[in-house]
Each structure stands twice: as C-alpha cells, then as structure tokens.
Amino acid sequence: MAMPNDVMSTLTKEQLEERLVALHRASLDLVRDISLESLLKRIATLACEQANARYAAVGVVGVNGELEQFITVGMSDAEVARMAHPPVGRGLIGALMRSKAPIRIADIAGDPRSAGYPAHHPPMKSFLGVPIRLGNEALGQIYLTDKIDADEFSEADQQIIEMLASYAAVAISNARLYRELIQRDRVLTRRNENLALLNTMASTMSTSDDIDLIVRQSLGQLLSYLRLEVGEVFLRREDSEVLQMVHHQGMLIDRLWKKDQVLIGEDIIGATAKDNQPRLFTLPDKVLTSLNPAVQDTCLRYLACMPLTGRRGTLGVLVVATCHSQPLDELETQYLATISSWLGTAIENLRLNVQGKRLAILEERERIGMDLHDGIIQSIYAVGLTLEHARLLMSEDLNGAHQRIDQAIADLNSTIRDIRAYILDLRPRQLHDEDLMQGIQRLVNEFKANTLIPVILQGPADGFPGMTDGEALAMFHITQEALANIAKHARAKKVEVVVWKTSDRVLLEIHDDGRGFDPTKVHVTIGHGVSNMQTRARNAGGDVEIYSEPGQGTTITTWVPFRESIPG
Template identity: 50%
Template sequence: MPVLTREQLEERLTSLHRASLELVSDLSLDTVLERIVRLAREEAEADYAALGVFDEAGDLVQFIPVGMAEEEVKKMPYPPKGLGLLGALKQERKTLRVRDIQKDPRSVGFPPGHPPMRSFLGVPILFGEQVLGQIYLTDKLGGEEFTEQDERVIETLAAYAGVAINNARLIRALTERDQSLTKKNEDLTLINTVATAITRSLDLDEILQKTLTSVMEYLKVENGEIFLKDDNGSDFRLVTHKGKFNGHLFTRDVFRMGEGIIGEVAESGQPYISKNVGKEVRYLRQKVFEEGCRWVAAFPLMARGSVIGVMVVAHHQEIVIDAPQAELLEAITSWAGITIENVVLQQQAQRLAVLEERERIGMDLHDGIIQSIYAVGLALDYARVALDEDTQQAKQKIEQAIDGLNKTIRDIRAYILDLRPRELYGNNLIQNLNRLVDEYRVNTLSEATLTAPEDGLVGLPVSHATALFHICQEALANVAKHAHARRVDVRLWATRDRVLLEVADNGQGFDLRQMSITLGHGLSNMHIRARKVGGDVEVTSAPGEGTTVLAWVPRRK
C-alpha cells in the first residue's frame, strides 16, 4: 500500500481529531466503546477490529469485536484470554505491529472457532499510568501489513479513547453515587418519618397509618394493610387498610397463627415475598387479581422477640427488595412493633387506671359523702325524738343537719365538677372557661377570677382549645379537692407561637416530690392532653405557698 504524504497524513489526523472530539463528548460508556472500535477499524482499513477493556485489577471485563459475523462470534467458547500477542501488548504497554501473527514467536494461536488472521496492529489504551484497555486490528485491507501511518493514527485514537473511557467511567461513578445518595436520602426520609410518627403520637390509629403510608411510599407500592394480634394471642385482625384496590386484599379480616400469608409470617417471624400471587388465590380476593395485583410481601412487626402484628403490601408488578432495603424494613417494622406494643400497654394501663379511679371514688364516697349523709340522718332522727321534749335541742339538731346537707351538697358538686364529661361547645374558648370558673365559684363558695384576651383567640384549632379547657377543668377540680384555697386565678394569654393557660391558687400547696400522690391521675391526664396536641404542662408548688399549673399549646397545627 502506498505511503501517505505528509499532507495526506495531516488531513487524516485532522479528520480523526474531529471524530475523536465527538467521541470524548459522549458520556455513555457502552456507546463510547462501540464507537472507538468501529472508528479504529475504519481509520486503519482493517478487516477485523476488537477492543478489550480491563478493570482496576487488570482483568478483561469487556470484549467488543467488529468485522466478525455473528455466527463466528457465537462459535468462540470464550473471548481472548490475553495470552500471546495480547499478553505482550498488555505487559509491554506499547504498540505492537506484526506482519504475520502465526510466525511471531509470541503468538499462542487463536481460541477454538476463531477465524484465521494474519497481520496485526495492537495499541494500548492508557490514561496516565493506568491501562484501560487495548485496541487491536487484524488483516489490513489491500496490503500485507499495517503501516507506520496506521500505527500513528490508532495511537492518536487510543489517546482520545483513554480520555473518553475515563470520562464515561467518571460519569457512571458519579451517577451511581448520586443514585446511592438519593437512595440513602430516601432511607433517611423513611427513618425520620416513621421515627417522628412513633415518637410524637400516642394515638394507635395514627401510628399505624403513618407507618404503613411511609413504607408504601418508600417501596412505591399501591396497597397495604396491617394486622395486629388479638388479646387471645392466636388471631391476627385487620386494623388498617390503605390502597387503590377496591376493598381489602384478603377474603377475611382475621387469620389464625399459621394460616395464609399473615399466619405464616406471624408464626415464622420472617418476611414473606410472593412473586406469584396465583398460589395465594385461596385467601386473596378475586377482585384483587382482576385489578392487576401481581406481587405481595409481608413483614412481621416485632416487639421483644415476639410477633405482635404483620404488615402486608401489594403491587401490580414485581418489586425487587435488595439486602440494604430488607435490613432497613426490618428495622422500621421492629420500631413500629415496639411502639405499637407500648401504646397498647399504655391503653391497658389507662383502662386499669380508670378501674382504680372508680375504686378510689367509691371509697371516697363511702368514707366521705355517704358518712356525712348518714350523720345528717342520725341528727334528724335525734331531732324527731327530742321534738316533743326539748324543742331547743331539736332545733339545734335540725340546723346541724341543714349545715351537714349544705356541706354534702358542696362535696357532691365538687365531685361532679371533677368527674362530669365535658365538651368544648362552640369555638370560643374564653366563654367556656368563664362558664367553668363560674361553676367552680358556685360549687366551692370561694373566689375565682378569669383573665383572658378579648378576641377569643380566633383561629386556635378546636383540638388545642379542647385540650386547654380540659386541663383547666382538671386543675380546678384538684384545687377544689386538695388545696383548701380561698382564691383561684385563671389566666389565658397568647404569644406569637403559643397559647398559655395558668391556674394559680392560694391554697396549702404541697411537696413536688409527692406530686403523683397529691394530684393522682389528674396530672397525668393534663400532660397527656397537652402533649397530644404538641404542648406541655408544668406544675410549681410548695407547702403553704399554693400551687400553679401552667399549660401551653401551639397556636397553629
């Protein structure tokens, strides 16, 4: 083949430069590799061309041949292993140009099924000191061997190829890192959402809904349900459903241990993923199949090593859950399980507290009011007997009975003030507090005042106003029962972010270390009501110095 003139070579290199600039700008690694090998074959006018790509350990990870028929490629049991001339090219890290492959002492032949080849040109693809791969060409068209100009052109292409491959790898690494960061952000969002839900709420339904919604959004699934263990310890009952499918997922709302997906997960304590929901036809509703459900997964809700519930999610197509996702979901469901159990135990404790409070009230009524009424009865009976013999003594006993009845009436009113269920009628908190203070004044025959803004705190959420009302009711009841106060002052005011309520009395006060004994369940109720809407309660008191209850709630939800 005739040697190119200097002008022809420069023109050829200029053309290669333009093509290589397009190559370097391409950020898709697979596309870059394909374009490199085709451009090399075209520029060197070779019958065959191939490109091998190495990983960081120097092992061949990609082999892209061009010029061989598809049938010829399929006949090869494996790509070249990097022996012979290819091994020398990799070892020496410099261009190899061979007239006849079979006559070169470094040659070890071809893989089985490989077509025969003669002339060879191999150029390493370098980036700095790193060997990224190799370009090798065989069987020069129209000539017996590749020329020095071919060598120079392919070396130039290899230099551009090194930059292009490195750029593409960097972009792929950045993309994978961005995807990894996005995934981590999604994981952190799920953790934060669930953690917020289970730490800020004592409402079981709210915790279940937020946990289920968070997991569904994380997995990007359409439907979900939660089953919780019944009090009998062997049945799991549907308590929460969310999704696009019309109705519940299963044909029943209660599963026994070991029965169906729910029972199996409850019994094993292990997650369950079904890629073929057809075998679950016995328990899944037919409507669910008709609406396109193709994938179901269930996760145990664990608490102290036991399954207290099962969360199940379903989707119209298969969802792949990798190992990190599985570990995260296991942690989330464990948190949820522990929180759910704590809420259930708290509800049980509250029910027990109600029973204890009823018992206490019964004892108080028996030892206090009933005994007072009994004393009145005795006084009246004495007056009846003495009426004919000593009218003055009878009159004194009747007056004593009247005083006793008045005291008993006040005691009964105090109990009514403490026990009667109340609702916040309307949205004017101040009117309702005023009614509460008036009732306290009448029932206790002591002085009581209310200081509040004139605007009625328009815009305060009803749930927040209701919480303050009940806290005031509880605080006044405690004053009536325990404080022996001559005066109580109720103040209501607002800041930019909060509405505050203060109930202060001039009663006997108490030692804060004995607060739980003095205030009983009332203080606990006040704290629960305030915290349920995002607020809190603080109590200050000392023997002989009265008591102040300060409560606050957020001004907005």
C-alpha cells in the first residue's frame, strides 16, 4: 500500500499495523461501554494515546445543535476549574461542528478561524479535529492539540482518529439508546406503580360511602407514595361559595394557611377553585400572602394546589407541600392532577348518591300521599257518605238506616285491613285477587250504594288477559279517583263507565252528566285529584285526557299500553 511521505517518514508499515490493531481492540471495548459519561472519557483518552497528543477532548452535540457535553483529557481538575467557562462552540470548535471533514492545522493562533482562549486556558499550538458522525447525523467531535513528538499531527494521525470517530459514533449511539431505554424503563416502572396506587385508591373510593374516609385515606396514600410531607383538602359546601378545609395531614405544621375557610375566587385556594388551573410554587413566594407564617420555620420548599373537579364543576382543592430538594417533575404533576380528578369525581358521585336518596325519600312520600288519597282516604270518605245517608233514613226507614250503618261498619273494617296492609308493605292491596273488570265492578257497586247515583258499566266479561298488575292497578285507582270526584263535586244524576281494548291499548272512559268545570281553572297539585290520575297513567306508560264544560258534565278518558297474551 502506497503511503504519503510524511507517514512513511514517521511510521513504518509494522508500526501502523500495530496502531490499527491496538485501535481495533480498544474500540471493541468502547462499543461495550453503555455509560455515556465514562464512554466519552475513554474516547478522549484513547485519542490522546493513538495520536500522541498532550490534550484531547470530546464534544457531544445535543438536539438543538449546540454542545451538550465537553469532556477533556490532559488538564487537571484545578486547571479546568480556573477557566472562566467551558467551550461554547466558537472558533475552531465551532468550525468543526459545522464541518463534515476533519480540520488539521499546525498553528492554532495563525488560523483565521481561531477565536482565542478563555482566561487561564493553557497555551496550545497544533490542532486536529475530527467529526463524529453516524450516517448524516452529527453526534459530536474529537479534538486533539499539541502533538508531543512533532510540530503537528500527521495524516496518519488523522486517519487513525477518523477510524476512532467511526467506532465512537456507534458507541455513542448505543450509549444514548441504552440511556433512553433506561429512562423509558424508569418511566414505565413509575407509571405501573402509579397505576397500582390508582387501583388501590379506586378500590377505596368505590367501596365506601363516607366522604371523610375517602378523603383521609386517599390523601394518606398519596403523601406516602410521593413522599410528600404535608397535604390538605378543601371542599366546597353544597349550594355555597365557601371552601372549607376538611382534612389536614402532616406532622411538620398543623395548617398551611391562615384560614380554614375561603370564598371561591379568594386567595390562592379560591382562585384555584374558580379557574380550575393547577398552581405550583417555590417557597417562600410573595404571592402566597394567605400562607401560614409558621411555614417559614419548616423545611417546606415546594407547594402545589390542584383543583378537585367533577362533571358539574369544582368541588374543592387539593394542596400538597414537600421538603424535596427538587420540584415536582412533570410525571408527578400529571399524577397529582389525575388523583385530584378521581377524588373530585368520587366526592361528586357520593354527593349525587346522597341527593338521590333524598329525592327517593321525597318521591316515596309523594307516593304514600297519593296512595293514601286514592285508597284509604277515599274509602273513609265513602264511609262518611254512607253514614250521612243513614242519618237521613233514621226518620223514614229505620231498617234501611241500620243496614247503612252495618255497611259503614263493614267498610271501616275493610279500611282498617287496608291500613294494616299498608303499614306492613306501604302498598294498599286494593285489587285483592280480582282482575281489572272485577275491581271496577266493586268500585261501581260501592259508588252506587253510597251515592244512589245509577251507573252503567260496560266492558269485556273475560277481562284483559295479559295485562300487567301495574297497568291494571293504575286503571283501578284512576276509576276510584274519578268516581270519588263525581261523588264529591259533580252533583251528577247518571254515570257511564266503559272499558275496551284495541290492538295495543286498554282504554277507560268515565262520563257523568253533572255540573262540569273549566279545566283551565282547575288547580292541579301533586298528590291530589286530576294530578294523581295523570301521574298514575303516565307511570304505566299511558295518559289521561279530561273534557269538561260548566253545566255539560265531565268525560275522563285514560289509556295504558296493552299486549294481549297468546294462549300457549
């Protein structure tokens, strides 16, 4: 192989082969080094040895194209410390960073690209710089200065360092990939740990209906996992603009803030609840005027305020504080935000559950009132009409009066049985074992006996096979309510009750020839009269229509869904 004169004058063929073999062996160790910092030091040391240089350095380029790391060999730690600053990428270093080809010069000071040295930098003369590239990607550079046994670096030195740069490119790329892998593994491990804690907290939130217990356990688990020293939870009072501190945890201080109650929009806590934006602070901070002055006497250095949000807005604020030397990182902040969202949702669900129970109680009270009005109260009213009729008969038909009194006693006993049954299961058994037509027939018989008003009842003798108990009971109670209203208000002389069916409905029409009324002026109140009938029909999937005019009587038409049963 033909070699340049300067190489042949300084190196024999055997010497060059020895250097190449030594470089190859050393470079194999480079690619095994997975620590980027120690790798850069080894590259610089190996470059010094191979080129017989006094000083060497390896610069690594970051994603922004600037020097990210600069490792030197040949200068003592004291010499490095005395320099005003490390290289920043100017002069020959900057030229090499922008070049794809090596730079080799005999005198640094005489080169127009040289920018001089910072204060206390040792003098240097000869220079050899080689880019470290992997394909088209620039990873860094190898710098060599002051050839020890010659005035300048040779072409052979350049070739050796270029080979070293090729090995270094692979080694640096591997080390970076390994570092990224380790970082991703750490992030994945933390995320798995986060998920494990989230699962634990979710179990706590889903198995308890005690807000105080959920807040206490969730905050304790959070502080323990993130190794935070102090935590507090402020919750918004229902239907109020007041935020109340409901729980404090941490031995360093008994409270973080001057007040345990703030209005939404007031101070830092109120502002966080108002705009739903997390806030991070480094203590001390002049903005935190509402902070407890005793915080200054603790080791607390960082504080975070996280909104507790639900689907209907802000429910409170979570506050944590720590003595860590470093602020909360992005992953920890995201985790805090997730916990805050979960806790807010859990509190909202519990409050909605409580409201649902309250509503259920109110609805049950309404149902009880409606059932009492439609059933027991109407029965008692009917007894009153019977006794009133008996009083009228006392002077004309004593035997008939006794019969009416006996009937009233029987009706009262029946009502007592209904009351007892109602107390037992809060549902009067008005239909007993009857079908719909039998039940309506009984109501009609009682109405005629109590009012002496004739009633015409028309309907299928076989009833309505396939009608559900709920649909039949709705029709029964609507009939009972309508007949009671006729007895109390209509002053009718005749009543007609017609029940029939279509392919998908059972219909009921009750008509009287009484004095009628103006439907637009009827006061509809929940639990009474017309409203009861509408509620019962709609609960069964049907509806009620009322037609009436003063002096023209009243017609009530109601329907419920019906699907006729098919014989087996």
